[in-house]
Amino acid sequence: MPAVFVVIWSTGFVVARYGMPHAPPFAFLAVRFILSALLLGVWAQLAGAAWPASRGQWRHLAITGVLMHGGYLGGVWAAVRWGIGAGTVALIVGLQPLLTTLWVEARHRSSITGAAHERLGPRHWIGLLMGLCGLALVVGPKLGHGEVTPVNLVLALLALLSITAGTLYQKHHVQPCDVRTAGAVQMVAALVVAAPIALGELTGGGAHVDLHPELIGAMAWSVLALTLGGSSLLYLLIARGAATRVTSLMYLVPPCTAVLAWLLFDEVINVSMVAGMALSLAGVLLVVRAGRGRS
Template sequence: MELRAIVMGLAFAMMWSSAFASARIIVSAAPPLGSLALRFLVSGLLAVALARLMGQSWRLSRAQWRATIVFGLCQNALYLGLNFVAMQWVEASLASIIASVMPLLVALASWLLFKERLRPLGYAGLLAGIVGVTLIMGARLQGGADPLGVGLCVLGVISLAVATMSVRGAITGGNVMMIVGLQMLVGSALLWPVAIAFETPQVDWSWRLVAAFSYTVLVPGVAATFLWVVLVERIGAIRAATFHFLNPFFGVAVAAVLLGEPMGVYDVIGVAIITAGILAVQLSRLSSRK
């Protein structure tokens, strides 16, 4: 893999992982679902405008519209919606760790539902992921982590895995950035009624909130997505997915630096095990495609 692709992959992993820390800042000062709906509205409009500048069309195929709607529901409204609500009670580091096991869930579902065979290294990676998550979750729950918040994060990552499995191959045929923008707008449209019905529009304004929201819109929302698309086009989806093994480490590290969240010994051990598990699964799938 060329050096430029490695740098792009590292930048994407850092951007993606940092979103949990900025989200934690946002939900501490503003309603979570309303904030997320506004973020998707702004990010979606920016992505659609960027797609138009790239010459992409919003005339999508039936499969692409299905991908847009499914991702808008499962990835944005459910996965991120549940995580934003959960981070009122759980730390950003824990939320990022739970979310980072998505590649393991997809690999497990591919094996169980689609009979996609893995090499022995892949099965070892799945087992390592389960061990790492169990270790961290057990330590965090004993340390007082909110069970409801943890449960919402778990439901969220399952929703993300379902979305990933449901639209396999559906975004082929171009217009990827347009699909990204439209699925954000779908998520925004789904979240606004819930936010209006159940949340009080009370915001504790500060420069920290404005900075966190702006960062979330521009960096994880638009820049990371664009970088991911370019990376996939450059080296392929399977190779690009190997960079997800960095997400547990980056997520915990960013939360510790920006938010001062504690990092226990079980967190370090568990993150190392999960990271190794994700890497093993991705490398196994990569070698099986050669």
């Protein structure tokens, strides 16, 4: 399941390259959230899946939907729209495991309740730093001069903070429930955020939607593969694993994205990028094995 998740999640940056020239980011995402919510809701009803039992769980799921879909996807797609490259976004968002680790460590040290928290040892830190160095080797050659601006940098950082906060929030507040009903609630919550911005893009912003085959294909893949597949897998991985081990998988996304770009767009992969992929993989394996040794 983790390997499938990494491959599916990596295609999100490739999809942005296809869809972004033909529609403004939040208009695209608003339609994606509508279609995803409808499909997940129908799927849940046909399967007889249970919906969240309490208002608190509805609220927690809504908050994670706003953070992990509205904030993360909105930040990434808007940053790409404003000129930042997919490799640069991947590098910035790839800092998530380090932020997660720092938060877990700070929470453990400041805890006075005696509750059980994830304990981080030297192997965790070494593995996380190896992954970060691997990321730099992979996406470093793709960083363009003048590519990063204050606007797209803030948007990319917003995406990073949103996915990190959403992952931690879900791990600590969302109780186990059916992934289909949970996803439907998250999509509706994300739509509440995206819809007003999309309306502004299409009216006050002067943007328009071009029903190009690339846009239709990007939408279909975004809904069926990324939302119903990737987002559902992420939900299950967070529910079943420690936050640090789950987010360490994000280190594999930029290398996987580089391979997909090479296959689809004939982008060059050099020696430093191959070394970075190997280093990232080694770092993730070290973090995962360290976590298993403590569990």
